[in-house]
Amino acid sequence: MTGRRRAGVRGPDLGAAAAALEAGAVVAIPTDTVYGLAVDPTRRGATDALFALKSRPETLDLPVLVGSIEQADALAGPAGLSPSARRLALELWPGALTVVVPRRGGLGWSLGAHNQTIGLRLPDHAVARALCDEVGALATTSANVHGAPPCTDADAVRRAFPPSVVVVDGGRCAGAPSTVVSLLGDAPECLREGAVAWSDVVAVIGDGD
Numbered sequence: 001m002t003g004r005r006r007a008g009v010r011g012p013d014l015g016a017a018a019a020a021l022e023a024g025a026v027v028a029i030p031t032d033t034v035y036g037l038a039v040d041p042t043r044r045g046a047t048d049a050l051f052a053l054k055s056r057p058e059t060l061d062l063p064v065l066v067g068s069i070e071q072a073d074a075l076a077g078p079a080g081l082s083p084s085a086r087r088l089a090l091e092l093w094p095g096a097l098t099v100v101v102p103r104r105g106g107l108g109w110s111l112g113a114h115n116q117t118i119g120l121r122l123p124d125h126a127v128a129r130a131l132c133d134e135v136g137a138l139a140t141t142s143a144n145v146h147g148a149p150p151c152t153d154a155d156a157v158r159r160a161f162p163p164s165v166v167v168v169d170g171g172r173c174a175g176a177p178s179t180v181v182s183l184l185g186d187a188p189e190c191l192r193e194g195a196v197a198w199s200d201v202v203a204v205i206g207d208g209d
Helices: 012-022 046-054 069-075 083-092 126-135 154-160 198-205
Strands: 027-029 036-039 097-102 117-121 138-142 179-182 189-192
Touching: 012 027, 012 126, 027 126, 036 046, 046 138, 069 083, 069 117, 083 097, 083 198, 126 138, 179 198
Parallel strands: 097 179
Antiparallel strands: 027 036, 036 138, 097 117, 179 189
16 A cells, blocks of 8 residues: 555554455545545446445536545646635635536546546545545545435444445544535536535635626
């Protein structure tokens, strides 16, 4: 395995999760919002398994968690994060903000219906970032069967999904969902307002007027 290891967050659960991710399996991880289901999108069939496990329609693209702004920059195209996306990253990451941006050319990850764009987030949770540091960026979705409430603790995840899903127990995670902003047009668009106020987004990058 490659990448940096963050002190204080590595243990048996984290090691098992990293190994499972590298094998193409689905794992459940704590985040700064709720528990998430995650896969390594570079592994063949991993995102298909995630869609199937959650019964998530493939019309709903999977967002991607990253461990650093540099990791996000490598996934955005055509030449990294745009100035607006970079300002948001510098001001509001790590945190519950997902930015939808053009995807880097040649990045053939199967994240859903839109293969030219990607939703990126740097979570404010040491465990999630440590896994991204070690394994790479992770395709994720909230830990619940589609349409059911998200799981907010490890026991709830274990009840909802089969034992084959490795669960990293990070205590209770019951934060508000991330705010999702599209930076694909001339002006930023709020696709979902969540933990980060839309007014804070506008304060950083303006409203496009």
